[in-house]
Each structure stands twice: as structure tokens, then as C-alpha cells.
Amino acid sequence: xxxxxxxxxxxxxxxxxxxxxxxxxxxxxxxxxxxxxxxxxxxxxxxxxxxxxxxxxxxxxxxxxxxxxxxxxxxxxxxxxxxxxxxxxxxxxxxxxxxxxxxxxxxxxxxxxxxxxxxxxxxxxxxxxxxxxxxxxxxxxxxxxxxxxxxxxxxxxxxxxxxxxxxxxxxxxxxxxxxxxxxxxxxxxxxxxxxxxxxxxxxxxxxxxxxxxxxxxxxxxxxxxxxxxxxxxxxxxxxxxxxxxxxxxxxxxxxxxxxxxxxxxxxxxxxxxxxxxxxxxxxxxxxxxxxxxxxxxxxxxxxxxxxxxxxxxxxxxxxxxxxxxxxxxxxxxxxxxxxxxxxxxxxxxxxxxxxxxxxxxxxxxxxxxxxxxxxxxxxxxxxxxxxxxxxxxxxxxxxxxxxxxxxxxxxxxxxxxxxxxxxxxxxxxxxxxxxxxxxxxxxxxxxxxxxxxxxxxxxxxxxxxxxxxxxxxxxxxxxxxxxxxxxxxxxxxxxxxxxxxxxxxxxxxxxxxxxxxxxxxxxxxxxxxxxxxxxxxxxxxxxxxxxxxxxxxxxxxxxxxxxxxxxxxxxxxxxxxxxxxxxxxxxxxxxxxxxxxxxxxxxxxxxxxxxxxxxxxxxxxxxxxxxxxxxxxxxxxxxxxxxxxxxxxxxxxxxxxxxxxxxxxxxxxxxxxxxxxxxxxxxxxxxxxxxxxxxxxxxxxxxxxxxxxxxxxxxxxxxxxxxxxxxxxxxxxxxxxxxxxxxxxxxxxxxxxxxxxxxxxxxxxxx
Numbered sequence: 001x002x003x004x005x006x007x008x009x010x011x012x013x014x015x016x017x018x019x020x021x022x023x024x025x026x027x028x029x030x031x032x033x034x035x036x037x038x039x040x041x042x043x044x045x046x047x048x049x050x051x052x053x054x055x056x057x058x059x060x061x062x063x064x065x066x067x068x069x070x071x072x073x074x075x076x077x078x079x080x081x082x083x084x085x086x087x088x089x090x091x092x093x094x095x096x097x098x099x100x101x102x103x104x105x106x107x108x109x110x111x112x113x114x115x116x117x118x119x120x121x122x123x124x125x126x127x128x129x130x131x132x133x134x135x136x137x138x139x140x141x142x143x144x145x146x147x148x149x150x151x152x153x154x155x156x157x158x159x160x161x162x163x164x165x166x167x168x169x170x171x172x173x174x175x176x177x178x179x180x181x182x183x184x185x186x187x188x189x190x191x192x193x194x195x196x197x198x199x200x201x202x203x204x205x206x207x208x209x210x211x212x213x214x215x216x217x218x219x220x221x222x223x224x225x226x227x228x229x230x231x232x233x234x235x236x237x238x239x240x241x242x243x244x245x246x247x248x249x250x251x252x253x254x255x256x257x258x259x260x261x262x263x264x265x266x267x268x269x270x271x272x273x274x275x276x277x278x279x280x281x282x283x284x285x286x287x288x289x290x291x292x293x294x295x296x297x298x299x300x301x302x303x304x305x306x307x308x309x310x311x312x313x314x315x316x317x318x319x320x321x322x323x324x325x326x327x328x329x330x331x332x333x334x335x336x337x338x339x340x341x342x343x344x345x346x347x348x349x350x351x352x353x354x355x356x357x358x359x360x361x362x363x364x365x366x367x368x369x370x371x372x373x374x375x376x377x378x379x380x381x382x383x384x385x386x387x388x389x390x391x392x393x394x395x396x397x398x399x400x401x402x403x404x405x406x407x408x409x410x411x412x413x414x415x416x417x418x419x420x421x422x423x424x425x426x427x428x429x430x431x432x433x434x435x436x437x438x439x440x441x442x443x444x445x446x447x448x449x450x451x452x453x454x455x456x457x458x459x460x461x462x463x464x465x466x467x468x469x470x471x472x473x474x475x476x477x478x479x480x481x482x483x484x485x486x487x488x489x490x491x492x493x494x495x496x497x498x499x500x501x502x503x504x505x506x507x508x509x510x511x512x513x514x515x516x517x518x519x520x521x522x523x524x525x526x527x528x529x530x531x532x533x534x535x536x537x538x539x540x541x542x543x544x545x546x547x548x549x550x551x552x553x554x555x556x557x558x559x560x561x562x563x564x565x566x567x568x569x570x571x572x573x574x575x576x577x578x579x580x581x582x583x584x585x586x587x588x589x590x591x592x593x594x595x596x597x598x599x600x601x602x603x604x605x606x607x608x609x610x611x612x613x614x615x616x617x618x619x620x621x622x623x624x625x626x627x628x629x630x631x632x633x634x635x636x637x638x639x640x641x642x643x644x645x646x647x648x649x650x651x652x653x654x655x656x657x658x659x660x661x662x663x664x665x666x667x668x669x670x671x672x673x674x675x676x677x678x679x680x681x682x683x684x685x686x687x688x689x690x691x692x693x694x695x696x697x698x699x700x701x702x703x704x705x706x707x708x709x710x711x712x713x714x715x716x717x718x719x720x721x722x723x724x725x726x727x728x729x730x731x732x733x734x735x736x737x738x739x740x741x742x743x744x745x746x747x748x749x750x751x752x753x754x755x756x757x758x759x760x761x762x763x764x765x766x767x
Contacts, residue, residue: 001084002026002579003548004067006046012062013042014620014628022631025067027612029597032583032630033590033637034618039628040583043618044090044552047581051086051550053079072143083136085542085578089533090552097536098529100508100520121468125541128461131454138451146444149437150179156431157182160424174420185428186437192425193432200426207336208419208426216412220328222402224395227322227355232383235320239362242313243369243378310370317363322352322391327398333405336419341401348394354387469540479506486531489565495524530554530566534573549574550581555589567592587643594638636766644678647671649766655744668740672747673717679751691717698754705750713750716743
């Protein structure tokens with residue numbers, strides 16, 4: 001694994017908001033150039049955090065994303081889990097390991113004499129490596145599975161929210177439905193969500209969806225009618241009694257046999273009495289007294305009274321037919337009850353029809369009896385119990401639906417909530433089953449537990465390895481190797497380290513006799529610290545090809561006598577590192593490293609391989625508070641052989657800009673001062689420590705550039721680059737923006753006038 005990029009760096013000291021938008025991904029070799037105070041050491045602190053697997057104590061609110069090739073990015077949240085093998089040389093490393101007035105911490109190297117223990121150590125480390133690879137691979141698989149489960153929770157919550165929110169957009173619970181609510185719901189309904197199939201069919205889903213809608217309706221008033229079968233039994237008895245009843249009369253057989261003639265004679269007899277005549281209105285003959293008496297005997301008073309009874313019975317029987325009751329409208333019901341209500345009403349109509357058909361058979365028998373009162377052989381069947389039951393059941397069903405409706409109206413919020421919860425349970429169960437959520441959760445738990453056991457084994461191996469390392473370590477070998485490297489680095493052997501067992505560290509001696517007790521030059525301190533760092537890289541058989549090495553300014557600002565030693569020492573020891581990061585403010589050192597890295601790129605290019613060495617600069621704003629970022633190095637920094645070339649090219653690039661930003665304007669002031677100091681110091685070396693004197697010397701022989709122009713330039717670079725006074729004039733920035741462009745043109749005009757040949761060649765080089 002290697003570091004790909006620093007995608008984000010926020011509130012990490014001067015790096016307030018680095019986003020890597022203008023920097024290539026890192027390669028094997030990475031070189032950073034930046035002036036003092038730009039943030040090199042701060043940036044090296046990011047790598048130090050990864051090395052220590054801990055966030056920065058100095059910047060506790062910092063945030064970062066460090067992309068890793070082939071693995072999840074390292075952030076402030078998971079840095080403790082990083083397994084990158086990083087070694088960082090910076091001031092923090094020096095402060096933690098070296099006390100210049102006392103001792104250098106112990107160096108642990110393997111004593112080759114303890115062969116058996118050394119071999120055992122190798123075996124244990126090999127086993128630890130294999131177990132660690134298995135552990136890490138399984139941990140990644142578990143993380144991937146756990147991530148899938150987590151993403152499932154998020155996506156399912158979104159699906160649920162869409163489904164449930166469409167029912168009721170006023171319910172804040174579903175309006176804000178999220179992964180947290182979804183997972184809590186699954187936990188609370190674990191047993192149900194583990195069922196084989198979703199719990200609702202399509203019809204029930206539609207019913208509950210309607211039931212969950214936030215449209216409240218009024219109560220419905222309905223009184224059911226219930227039929228008592230006993231009343232039909234009594235009616236049957238009364239009707240049968242009537243059908244079997246006969247009257248005593250002197251019957252005329254012909255009138256008994258022919259009902260139509262009987263009805264005609266009975267009516268005619270009444271008409272003749274009413275008109276008081278004995279002449280037949282049909283034939284005109286006289287109706288004899290004997291015939292009248294015969295007819296009256298047939299139609300006597302009992303007969304007439306029975307006929308009246310039959311007529312009244314007919315009226316009564318008509319009233320026994322079942323009338324359809326007044327029922328509520330289906331539109332008055334909640335949507336989920338309409339289907340059941342309509343079906344119940346349909347059953348009621350069927351029951352009424354059946355009952356009335358049975359009553360109609362009674363009516364037919366009565367009509368037949370009325371037509372022939374003397375007939376006694378008529379009978380009727382009892383009304384079926386099933387018909388009565390069907391009617392009463394239908395009435396009860398309607399009443400039940402009305403009750404459901406009224407219950408919901410009276411408990412509207414509770415009932416709609418129940419419907420939503422049932423839908424939520426159904427949708428959640430469907431999501432869980434489709435994904436296999438419970439199985440995957442169990443798998444994560446099981447595999448995590450098994451991997452934890454392997455981690456325990458690895459920890460035990462670590463403990464055993466540490467014991468063996470302590471056993472095979474030999475401080476004298478550590479001192480010998482360190483001193484040998486230090487003498488090569490310094491080019492002399494006057495400084496040596498000796499192990500002091502009581503202090504558990506190395507004391508620094510000069511000329512093999514005198515403790516230095518802090519009496520060291522900056523160059524000597526840098527040399528000791530850097531050699532110590534390189535020596536520590538070799539501890540415990542650490543493999544350089546598996547190590548990411550980060551080096552921050554291995555050349556002292558105050559003593560650069562060992563610049564080439566530092567470069568050579570770093571190259572010979574760290575060329576095989578998995579990755580190398582070097583930060584420097586020293587341009588000469590930058591050139592040495594740059595040429596090495598450029599050579600690597602050229603060799604790879606000849607083999608048709610991609611470059612793996614890259615160059616960056618650290619840029620800082622001039623506003624307060626200052627803020628830095630790192631970007632791909634300007635081509636001039638990679639191409640040219642001196643800082644002077646770089647400064648000339650940067651300032652020359654601003655010469656023809658019609659407008660400058662505030663950052664660029666402040667930068668031009670600093671660049672202008674550096675350029676003029678370098679140019680005039682070379683031309684007039686006697687006055688190199690006094691910029692004012694140098695500029696005065698530069699006016700000699702000039703015609704275009706006069707004293708006023710020189711003074712304008714001098715005041716500009718002093719005011720905006722090295723001013724000791726903080727400007728509070730609110731026009732200061734505007735003045736800078738207005739003056740910068742003119743001053744840059746004046747500076748290059750002046751350089752051209754002083755040394756035209758030099759100026760023209762520099763322009764050719766940088767353009």
C-alpha cells in the first residue's frame with residue numbers, strides 16, 4: 001500500500017482548506033519546495049500522525065482525507081486503524097528522541113550471534129505477517145459487507161420514505177424517515193421481519209393504504225332490523241288455519257266447480273237485491289222465489305263473513321313482505337370499508353328477495369283460497385331458517401361495517417397510525433427479505449468474532465516477538481553502526497555515541513572523552529538526528545521496500561556545510577523505500593534531489609514507463625490569517641538551476657498581466673525584493689548587505705530609470721514585503737493593486753538598462 005494523495009486538509013495549522021485540486025497524485029519519489037514559514041513542517045506533521053496512528057494534539061479540530069492506493073482512505077475518524085509503515089523525520093521526531101543536553105534514545109538492532117532466537121524471531125514474524133494478511137483481508141471483507149448493510153439501511157429507508165410519505169405528506173415521522181428509524185424499527189420487529197414472506201397481500205396493502213389516508217369522515221347512524229323466525233312460524237299457523245277453514249252452506253255443485261260462474265252469480269244476486277227486482281237483467285225472465293232461496297242458501301252470511309276474512313288476510317299478508325331498509329350511502333364510508341359495505345348490502349338484497357319469494361308462495365295459496373273459499377286442501381311451507389339467517393347476518397354485517405367506520409372516526413389518529421405501522425412492517429419485511437438483512441448481520445457478527453480471535457493470536461505473537469527482540473538486542477552493536485554512519489556523514493570522527501545502561505540511552509562525546517552537553521553546532525545536531533533517524537529505519541529487520549519515508553529539511557538553516565553529505569546519505573539509504581517524501585527550503589538541496597528524481601523519470605521514460613517522481617511547491621497567502629496549500633511545482637522550478645531563475649520567471653510572468661489579485665500583488669512585492677537583491681548583489685558585491693546602497697549603485701549610467709523611479713521601487717518593496725509597521729489604512733490594499741503592475745514594468749526596464757545582455761538571455765530562458 002502507498003499514499004496516493006492528500007485529498008483534504010482542513011484546520012491543520014496553516015493548511016486551512018487544502019483540497020488537492022492543483023496537485024498530481026503522489027508517486028514513489030515526491031519533492032516539496034517551500035520557503036521558511038510556508039508550512040513544510042506542518043505538512044510533515046500529517047505523515048507523523050499516520051505514523052503514530054493518532055490525530056494531531058496541536059490541531060485537535062483538524063480534518064483530513066489521505067487517499068491510499070488499493071485501500072480505504074485514512075481520515076481523522078479511522079486513523080487509529082491505519083497499518084501503513086511510515087517513518088517521519090521532522091522536528092517532532094528530534095524532540096521525542098534526542099535531548100541535546102543528555103542522551104539519545106536507545107537504538108534496537110538484531111544481534112546476529114543469537115542465531116536460534118533470531119531464527120525463531122523470523123518464524124514468528126513470518127507467522128504474524130501471514131496471520132495479519134489474513135486478518136486484514138477478512139477485516140476488509142467484513143467492512144465491505146458491513147458497508148453494504150449500512151448502505152442497505154440508507155437505501156431502504158429512502159424507499160420506505162417514498163412509499164409511506166405518498167400516503168400522508170403531513171406525518172413528520174415519515175417525512176423525516178431515515179436509516180436510524182428504519183434500523184430501530186427492524187430491531188423492534190425482529191421476529192416478524194424474519195418471516196418467510198411479506199405479511200400483506202395486494203388487496204390488504206390497498207386497504208391499509210386507504211385506511212392510512214388523513215381524510216376524516218363523520219359518524220354514520222344506522223339501526224339494524226332483525227327478523228324473528230318465531231313470528232313467521234305464527235304467521236304460517238294463522239295462514240294454514242285459514243286455508244283449512246270451510247263454511248256450512250247448501251252448495252250448488254256447479255258453483256263449487258266453476259269459480260267464475262260462482263263469482264258472477266254472487267255479484268248478480270247482490271245487484272238484484274240492491275235494485276229490488278226479480279227480473280234477470282241478462283235474459284229478462286223472472287227469477288223465481290225458489291231460485292233466489294237456493295242462491296241465498298249457497299251464499300249465506302257465514303260464507304260472506306269468511307270471504308271478508310280472506311280479504312283481510314290478503315291485506316295482512318301483503319304487509320309481511322320485507323321492504324328494503326333505508327341504508328347509508330357507500331360514499332359516506334372510509335375507502336377501506338366500502339367494499340365490505342357494498343358486499344353486505346348486496347347480501348341483504350339477496351336475502352330480502354329470497355324471503356319475499358317464499359312469502360309470495362303463501363300469497364298464491366291465499367289467493368287460491370279466496371277464489372274458492374270452500375277449498376280446504378291448500379297448504380304452505382315454513383319460511384326457511386337459512387333465509388331468515390341470511391337476512392339477519394347481512395344486517396349484522398352492515399352494522400359491523402358501520403361500527404368499524406364510527407370507531408375509526410372516533411379514534412382517527414390511532415387507527416390511521418395502526419394502518420401506517422402495518423404498512424411500515426410490510427415494506428420493511430419485504431426490504432429485509434430481498435436483501436437478506438438478518439443473515440448478513442449475523443454473518444458480520446460471526447466473522448467479526450472469528451477475526452477478533454485471530455487478532456488475539458496476532459497480539460500474542462506481538463508480545464512474544466517483543467520479548468525475543470529485547471533478548472536479541474545489543475546496544476553496543478547499535479552504537480557501533482550509528483557511529484560508523486555518523487563519521488561518514490560528517491567526514492570526521494570527533495563525535496561518538498556511547499550507550500549508558502543506567503540512562504537507557506546514548507551519551508554524545510566529543511573527541512571520545514568530553515560530553516558535549518549541548519555544545520553542538522546546528523549542522524552537527526542535524527547530522528546526529530538524521531543519522532539516528534536512518535538507523536532507526538533498520539530496526540527489527542524493517543524492510544525499506546515496505547517503508548514510506550518522510551524527511552523534512554534534513555539540512556540546517558544555519559549550517560549547510562553537510563548539504564551534499566545529507567543528500568548522499570539519504571539517497572544511498574532510502575532509494576529503495578516504498579515511497580519517499582522530501583521537504584526542503586534550501587534551493588541547492590532541492591536541485592540535488594530534483595536532479596536525482598528527474599534522472600529516475602528519464603530512465604523510466606526510456607523504458608516506456610510512466611513517471612514516478614513528482615515535484616510540488618507550498619504556496620502561502622499573504623493575508624492574515626495566512627493559509628497554505630501545495631500544488632504541482634511550476635515548470636520553472638523544475639527546469640532552472642537556481643532560485644534566481646525561478647524568481648525571475650515568476651515575476652516576469654506577472655509583467656504583462658493587466659490585473660492582479662491581492663494575493664498576486666503581495667507576492668510580487670516579495671519577489672521584486674528578492675530579484676533586485678540577487679541581481680544587484682551580483683553586480684555590486686561590496687554592498688550586498690544593504691538593499692538601499694545596492695539600488696543606488698544600480699542607477700549609475702542609467703537614463704531611463706532615474707532617482708524618482710528608484711525611490712518608488714524602493715518604497716514599494718519595503719512597504720509591502722518587509723514593512724515593520726502594520727498598515728491600518730483601508731486604502732493600503734487598493735494602493736498595492738494599483739501600483740504593482742507599474743512597479744514590475746519599471747523593475748524589468750531597470751534590469752534591461754543595467755545589463756541588457758543578461759536581461760535578454762534571462763528572458764529567452766524563462767519564455
